[in-house]
Amino acid sequence: MAEYRxxxxxxxxxxxxxxLNxxxxxxxxxxESRPTMRFLRFKPDAALLGYHQRAEQELHLEFCRENGIDVNRRLTGGGVTYFQTSSLGWELMAPLGMTPFDQGFARSLERICTSAAGSLSKLGVNARFxxxxxxxxxxxxxxxxxGFTLEKGMLFQGTVLIENEIEKFMRAMNVPLEKLQKHEIDSxxxxxxxxxxxLGDSFDMEALKAVLVKGFAExxxxxxxxGGLTKEEKAELAERLPYFQSEEWIFAKKGLPRNPYWYHHVLNIESGSLTVNIWLDHSGRLVQKTLISGDFFCSPYRLIHDLEGELMGKKARPGVLSRVVLDYFERTQGEVMGFSAAQVAQAVADTLENPVQSKD
Known part of the structure; x- marks a missing residue:
């Protein structure tokens, strides 16, 4: 059996x-560290952006500031997660190819989630994946x-919602509640x-942890x-913490280009959304920068960022950009869950049909 801390x-x-993730x-x-199952909690409450999201688009930042809600960015994709102090997070971190990460991302996801659901059911709720x-x-x-992959490691994580503070979460989101009908809020x-x-007053945090540990083990x-954090892990935490507290990380402040050739497109399908922004150089012929964001997961986690780099300097023609995307996916064997390589390529190509503004 594989040994985990x-x-x-x-x-x-x-x-x-x-x-720490x-x-x-x-x-x-x-x-350098043992494979690990970690329980984590947050104080204060935190609104966590998906890796590919933008804070100003997804969150009511003023409300978060006024109510002491931490804003940060996950290394995993998907949408905003509101992590209450009462909630419990769990995660598994191990080398790629080590159980349970030895059967591909989709199969690993199903296997771990099915186990977690079974553990929750032992507390007396009807949980399923x-x-x-x-x-x-x-x-x-x-x-x-x-989940995400980083170099030769993989992390898969989940949360368990415990106390009902959904209205606070909704107010932290960039959703104008006053414009929603009551039945939509109730929905x-x-x-x-x-x-x-x-479970009411019978809920016990330690009992929840115990069933998750037993379920994952079996x-x-x-x-x-x-076990605890090692001396080396604590030292690296002290070194890396300022970056994860910085606006560069939280707000993805990387200096978006100011030139006026800007194109924008959103692809919405049942499994998620993909937003593509493309800026061209001053000649209007070459891609200067691409930003792909939205509600999705990808593996490896840098797949989209590396694709954005791949598009830089390419001729700004739909057919050219579509081929760059398809070739990139074929070469890297990467995956954007819920989207085929062809759908991503088409979304990038279609972006050039939707100018936001043209040169002055």
């Missing part, structure tokens, strides 16, 4: 938790999950489940031995 880091800030995943892949990446109770989402609330709504074939 069982690590409980307790209540940390969003920046500390995000930094990077550090422990990279170190596990490099053989709902593709593509949720765990639900009676048709309502109680846990979202996601959003009805899509979420919280353990305390089912279902995934791993041995879990309690």
């Amino acid at each position: 069982l690590l409980d880091t307790g209540l940390l800030t969003a920046a500390e938790n995000m930094a 990077e550090i422990l995943t990279r170190r596990a892949g490099a053989g 709902r593709p593509r990446n949720d765990i639900e109770v009676d048709g309502r989402k109680i846990s979202g999950t996601g 959003m609330k009805d899509r979420m489940a919280f353990l305390k709504d089912y 279902d995934l074939g791993i041995t879990l031995t309690p």
Whole structure:
């Protein structure tokens, strides 16, 4: 059986938790740290952007500031996650190819989520895995999950919603509640489940941790031995923490080009959304910068960022950009879950048909 460390880091800030995700995943892949199952919690509450999202588009930043809500960015894709202090996060980090990451991303996701759902059911709720990446109770989402690869390591993580603070989460989102009808707000609330709504005063955090540990050990074939952060991991955390607290990381401040050739396109399909922005050089003939964002997961986690770099300097013609994207996916064997390579390529090509502004 594969041997894992069982690590409980307790209540940390969003920046500390995000930094540890990077550090422990990279170190596990490099053989510098043991494969790890980690329990994590957040204090204060945190609004966590998906890796490919933009804070100003997704969050009501003023509300977050006024209510002491941390804003940060996950290394995993997908949409915004609101992590209450009451919630529990769990994650598995190990080298690629080590159980449970030895059967491809989609199969690993299903295997881990099915185990987590079974563990929650042992507490007395009817939990089950709902593709593509949720765990639900009676048709309502109680846990979202996601993962990423970093160098030779992989992380897969999930959350368990415990106390119902959905209205606070909705107000933190960039959604004008005053424009929503009451039945639409109620519909959003009805899509979420919280353990305390089912278990009441009988809920016990340590019992929740215990069933997850037992379930993962039995279902995934791993041995879990309690342990803490090593001296080397603590030193790397101190070194990396300022970056994860910076605007460069949280708000993706990378100096978007100011030139006036700007094109924008959004692809919405049932499995997610993809937003593409393309800026051209001053001649209007070559791609200067591409920004691809939205609600999706990809593997490896740098797939989209590297694709953006691949498009730089290419001729600004739909057919040319489509071929660049298709060749890139074929060469890297990367995956954007819910989107085919052809759909991504078409979205990039279609962007050039939608100018936001042209040269003065």
